[in-house]
Amino acid sequence: MFSSEYFDTGLYRVGTACEKWDVCRAEHGAETLPMWVADMDFPSPPAVQEAILRRAAHPTWGYTEVEAALPEAVSAFWARRHGTDFAAGELTLLPCVVTGLKTAIRAYTRPGEGVLIQSPVYGPFRMAVEATGRKLLDAPLVPDARGRYHMDLQAVEAACRAGAKLMMLCSPHNPVSRLWSREELTALLEVLGRWGVPLVSDEIHADFEYEPHSFVSVRSLAPERTVTLLAPSKTFNLAGLQTAFAVIADEWMRARFADALASGGVVSGNIFGLEAARAAFEQGDAWLDGLLAYLRGNRETLARELAAALPEAVLTPMEATYLGWMDLRAYGFHEEELLARCGRAGVMFTEGTFFGAQGDGFLRINIGCPRRNIAEAVARLRRAIVG
Ligand SMILES: Cc1ncc(COP(=O)(O)O)c(C=O)c1O
The missing domain is CATH 3.90.1150.10 (Aspartate Aminotransferase, domain 1)
Structure with a gap:
């Protein structure tokens, strides 16, 4: 079909x-x-439209809770498609992934502290650091003769030495289309681990992988010091429904993140976003x-x-x-x-x-x-x- x-x-x-x-x-x-x-x-996917129409047919749209079936659908989808297992309880609902970037910055760093990115990268990474009054640190990616980009781990280490308190990774990478390998991610996490720098990984493009490359989530490599941001919005083209998730295994990190989110006024989801996400992850x-x-x-x-x-x-x-x-x-x-x-x-x-x-x-x-x-x-x- x-x-x-x-x-x-x-x-x-x-x-x-x-x-x-x-x-x-x-x-x-x-x-x-x-x-x-x-x-x-x-x-x-047709199942998404059907789910929205079904819910729209009931003519009131008051405060709505997140039913257990939604986080379960997200984690089952990631287990099925990426072999990454996480418990449904690790998920925090977000309006969008960029909210997740900003929330992580506010949760794990103080104004004036350094946040590391790897340019060229999706503009809101840089903007999130600037908007929250943190110091932008950059370890630019390095292109080879074919135009394929590589991480510069010496630059990452130098940024850690210069005071980075958080790194934001784009994985897979927008705009340079890299699917970071297990080896590259492990090497990056090794450097960050030595300096005690947590990693927030924007994995919104995780489902767009082309063989022979395959996607590896940082959640599967270092659950105790990573935040993974994911969403149905790119995969199923649902960005207007404003529904995304953070996966945080560590309880202390999850609590800090939840506090930062609530202090920004984000307290609930959108009914149609919740219905659409569940249908997409279960039937898409x-x-x-x-x-x-x-x-x-x-x-x-x-x-x-x-x-x-x-x-x-x-x-x-x-x-x-x-x-x-x-x-x-x-x-x-x-x-x-x-x-x-x-x-x-x-x-x-x-x-x-x-x-x-x-x-x-x-x-x-x-x-x-x-x-x-x-x-x-x-x-x-x-x-x-x-x-
Ligand atoms: C890497 C990356 N992160 C985040 C976003 C935006 O996601 P959201 O609309 O959930 O904030 C995009 C959109 O293009 C993106 O490419």
Whole structure:
């Protein structure tokens, strides 16, 4: 049922207050193709829609508790798909993963203390540190000649020496599509362990893994000093339902996190988010398997089309996520010019510097869309760059 044809059909989203399509059209015109924010142009699993409609049919939506079935569904899904076992009681409900990043910062560090990130990385990592008045420490990832990125553990160690009190990891990594291996994660945790620095790992993209690589959660490697953030929002395209989770095995860390969350006023979930998450985690596997097969094809299409259209571009190998990191520096344009050219050619990507200053000359492309849009976006990118 969730065949290539199903995903090829896509979804017309204009006029649904959709950030990806409607904001793009308002800013750049009706013909612009949006390839930016991490949101897919596919219908979510039918079981999710059925669950929402079922609950909507009962005409009152008062204060609602989190029934045991939801955390059980989350942990069963992670055991099934990732071999990571955690108890349902380790879960804390969140409105979204970025709330989890900020809550971890407030729970485990004080104003002015250092929080370590690895740029280039999803912009709200940096913004969360700045917004909470902590000191931003960076151990930039290092690209090799193929554009594959690696951790710099000496820089991580130097940041620990400089006073880092918390590290935030993006795993799998947005925007550089890395699926960190067990060995890499173990080596990172070894350095952090020596300095007593806890790790918060944003694993929102965990389900987007492409063989031969496979996802390893830090929860399975160092449960006593990690916070894992997960959500159904990327996997099943439910970001508007604002439902995510933190997995924290250590009781003291979990209590600190819960206090920080409550002090920010977050006290309950959203009925439709809870219903949707449970349906997705319990019944979404077949849809997800179909999606992953389709995205593998999209990944190949992007690599092929980009190599043909812009041979000097370097596409970071995509081991994970539906986000491609394109290095266009060989064409000599700084960001402002690159974006203006894309705007005139009718295509919108996420600008590279959203992820850090070294992203100047890079664009991130979202391939969570019908395949034909990828070919069209690359054709427009070519027009933007070489005319
Ligand atoms: C790595 C990463 N973390 C968090 C988010 C945002 O998640 P949420 O909407 O749950 O805050 C995104 C969205 O693109 C993301 O890519």
